[in-house]
Amino acid sequence: MSIPPPYLEEVSPGIFVYVQPDGSWFLNNAGFLVGSESVVAVDTVGTEKRAHAFREALERTTPHPVQALINTHAHGDHTHGNFAFWPQTAVIGHERARREILHSNAPEGVSERFPTADFGQFRHVPPMVTFTDRMSVHVDTLEVQLTHLGPAHTTNDVVAWIPERRVLFAGDLAFNGGTPFAMAGSVLGWLDILPALRAFEADVVVPGHGPVCGMEVFDTVETYLRWVADLARGGHADGVPPLEVAQSVDLGQFADLTDPERLVGNLHRAYADLEADMGGAPRGGALADPVGAFDDMIVLNGGKPLNSHA
Template identity: 30%
Template structure:
């Protein structure tokens, strides 16, 4: 019997945690569902990653209002994926901030990504009809910009390619806290369908050089100590290198995509099969790794049709 496509069979609601990881710094997490970061400054609030719909964003806003009544003036898009950005309109922010590379990816593939992600994981798009359209940044930057929340400094940094070509982290130097987006995951599979495998470990090295005291990953629990941060980075690196080493070896041997997928499961399942969304991610991850190993630097656009064709070919 064929496996249920992607995460269409995942209907179980997750328990939300809203944890303070530094003074005025919060992590909205939900057992492996996409995380949102919150930075409270002297005069305003910044949110990192918006959730998938305005209705889902209101769950974040409800938690923010338990700790501050300051206006939410900034929403940061760590990257372009629909599950991260389409709820942005709910915040009523003055500015929506993203890297220039992220905006270019929205232009190139934002609509296709929206349709693809909604079809893969409908539970994460509660009240999808509340999405007014694609989320467009109102301000972009090439590699770095600084935002002041009163006296509190937040650095938005495009460290390099990894999860996507446009990943942005938010760094709060007064507390040495990093909001990494999906560059780092914790006990969750990395989604690599739009990744750059050769660059991602180097980007992790650059991130680690900041020596964060705490870090909010894209998925999984907040990492509230230097040891947990190091563990999260190490787990992410191990996932990526194990995956890409396996698939690139298969590609070099001339194996088919299906054969590369089966081989990847042999080496990855023992270590990572219990990670959140592992089964969901693996077909997309192998497909992208196979492409990169064969010389395709720019990830192919995922469409709802391509998603299902690939899934059926690999899962049976």
Template identity: 30%
Template sequence: MAWQYTKGLHDIGNGIYAYLQSNGSWGWSNSGLIVTGEDTLLVDTLYDMHLTGEMHETMSRQVPAAKTIQTIVNTHADGDHTNGNGFFPAAKIISSKSTAEEMQHTVPPQVMANMLKKAPPEAYMRKTLGAFHFDGITQRFPTETFEGHTSLSVGAKKIELFHIGPAHTDGDTLVYLPQDRVMFTGDIVFAEAHPVVWAGPVSRWIYACDFILEQDVNVIVPGHGPVTDKSAVATLKQYFVYLFEEAEKRYKAGMNALDAAYEINYEMFSSWKNPERMIPNVAAVYREISQTAEKPVIHETFALMSQWNKKKAEQADATSHR
């Protein structure tokens, strides 16, 4: 089935829905709704209270049972999947233990709000995150955690949770509905966009792709991008295998990670959004090869990605004027 990539609630069937934001770039994440009778579960919330409230209003209008969200599963700790938790003060929140620990150390929404206010209009942060409202967010952290694997039910519907990270983050979790052959992947899958490796290792992300490909799954709801199927996962695996091989060549040749990111040819993925993410992704390969445990400094990484976009724009402009 060809899924429309439009904003709003999409009916996957049998009480399963995907809420898409039809952009997929920085902060524009997807969510999911699972309903059996009056039992409800939400897979992830959105980046701010306004967007989460808008999503909940849409869900409640189309699926009346969604007026009361009983359970939330957070697939990982990033704010664009967790900042809206506070919109549901009575809901039980489940995550992997690693996600719960990571959430305690992520940049608080109010700090993000202050950073945005101080950023000049041309700043990369303002351009990528300026549409979000970080003021007024009440953070809610998981009330229950698990390690490895656990299962739960929404009515008679069985749901399997697999802690598949570290990859994108330490706590990445897959939400699998085996009877329906549907999986919500969080940011283990970015569809039609370059993924971003914050935690790594990249080899673990390749393993996560293999794990998904081995499951009996027809429909995949990614953390960002359109609803898809296993073909997107196979392409994502190809991306990481290629990235690792190309970065490893340059590491062995003595090239630094930043220069390697600029040199690697990513034309086969030229239709994907956010190519600037090659910078943290190549750096992640370098960390893995060198067995360096230190994670990237986020604001420094964003500064480098901003430079990437600026240089690529200058190159494109120079080419067009030849």
């Protein structure tokens, strides 16, 4: 299947989004804000070739140097391309994103899990500037407010909000057209932070995957996550394994979202959330059997490896 090439969209003067269709596994969005003398980027992309293409698209738009690069979270699709800006650019992210990139994002693991993706060769570059709750980055007079929310999609999600333009880079707290994925974070935690996301009342939402959209994207995310949470409560109470629950349900209105096999990964996480809540433990801890959860997604995908067009 051939998918359309990435494209740039100027969502507000000087604020560009780099959209990678079709938004499925490893095809994420990035972006950048162009100031009078310098540029601040938000996220990179997941493969060596695509990282160079993103950088070239940026350089065709502006000759200014990229002073800072914000990572919305540690996942490789958003951070593998950090290498293409290093060491000229200060990479900024949550302190747990740094830790995760340094210690747990093993490059060989990801190639094995996504054998159809062409990752290429690159150096893993973690954020060099880290924070825990919030910080601001300024592009001329434009303030970019970074806020950590979660655990939700991961334990280190950061949104970038530009109040003057009412533009929200939501990272993977918003999937537009794709199945929301909480395996590395918390299903229940994501539901808990939806009011905080809605409180931005953004005119433009830049999702982590899929076309630029508005606040309505959070309605789909919420409906999906509530459905997962309900399935998990029933399955967990009855002692039914996540895979059996996933295999027994009709996707219904979610059948058109890409990467539907994420359902079982999400169920593993929702079970862990319920157990964390019952045991008084924090949500978002390591899954008891992350490899098993991943293997279950392959089973749900008809026994085929997870497909990435990246």
